[in-house]
Amino acid sequence: MSLTADGPGRRRRGATLEKALLDATWEELVEKGYDGLTIESVAERAQTARAVIYRRWPGKPELVRAAIAHAGLNETVPVPDTGSLRGDLIEALRSASRRRAPMLALFLSARIAGFYEDTGTTLADLRGEFLAGRVSLVDSILDRAVERGEADPARLTPRVRSLAFDLMRHELLLTHRAVPDDVIVSIVDEVVLPLVVAR
Structure with missing residues (x-):
């Protein structure tokens, strides 16, 4: 089974996969801080491979910046x-x-x-x-x-x-x-x- 699978025969792609990666990054940032966050820990939390992350962001700073923007967009502000x-x-x-x-x-x-x-x-x-x-x-x-x-x-x-x-x-x-x-x-x-x- 693929590391990016959500279950037997299913793979996360596109926006669904990106959301899972950014959610995992934000959770790691809140729990461990920037220094404690690693690409490996994000990959493990998102149940994917490091290469999947590196295909989208060149490194930790860019990933964290994207996760912060993602968290802001998903905050409900009535x-x-x-x-x-x-x-x-x-x-x-x-x-x-x-x-x-x-x-x-x-x-x-x-x-x-x-x-x-x-x-x-x-x-x-x-x-x-x-x-x-x-x-x-x-x-x-x-x-x-x-x-x-x-x-x-x-x-x-x-x-x-x-x-x-x-x-x-x-x-x-x-x-x-x-x-x-x-x-x-x-x-x-x-x-x-x-x-x-x-x-």
């Missing part, structure tokens, strides 16, 4: 619809904080420092890889608020649009823990809404 801009922003920040705190802790830990050294990338680059190809959650919320007449489109510069999540990320960077609810409410009520609400 757009909240509470009926108000304030409610939507608070719910979006709560949800993002819960999901992102463990991921950010990984990206900031010494367990992934080798990736930064091998690739010359930064945390911002890694975040870009993770979020690539996704519709902006905050843009969806703000655009809907404009349609409802809650937000002034003239005030929604790129910096203002990103402010709520930038401030949440700052809190995550400082604490490596999910952002407390009172801080999220403060970000929305004291900083974001005064900047974006229609006058």
Whole structure:
């Protein structure tokens, strides 16, 4: 039976095989960190051969970068619809904080420092890889608020649009823990809404 088989007479190919390889890489990265991850360990977890991996990615840095992008694309990010801009922003920040705190802790830990050294990338680059190809959650919320007449489109510069999540990320960077609810409410009520609400 082939090492890439899922069962008797069946072989994984194309997107199915690639997903299995990237899922295995992400799991190895989370469990062992970058330095502990090897092509051999990924192949073993994915039940395939090293050559199958090397046909798609030339080495560990490229494989890990692809796995990070894959994990980001597969993260389900529902757009909240509470009926108000304030409610939507608070719910979006709560949800993002819960999901992102463990991921950010990984990206900031010494367990992934080798990736930064091998690739010359930064945390911002890694975040870009993770979020690539996704519709902006905050843009969806703000655009809907404009349609409802809650937000002034003239005030929604790129910096203002990103402010709520930038401030949440700052809190995550400082604490490596999910952002407390009172801080999220403060970000929305004291900083974001005064900047974006229609006058």
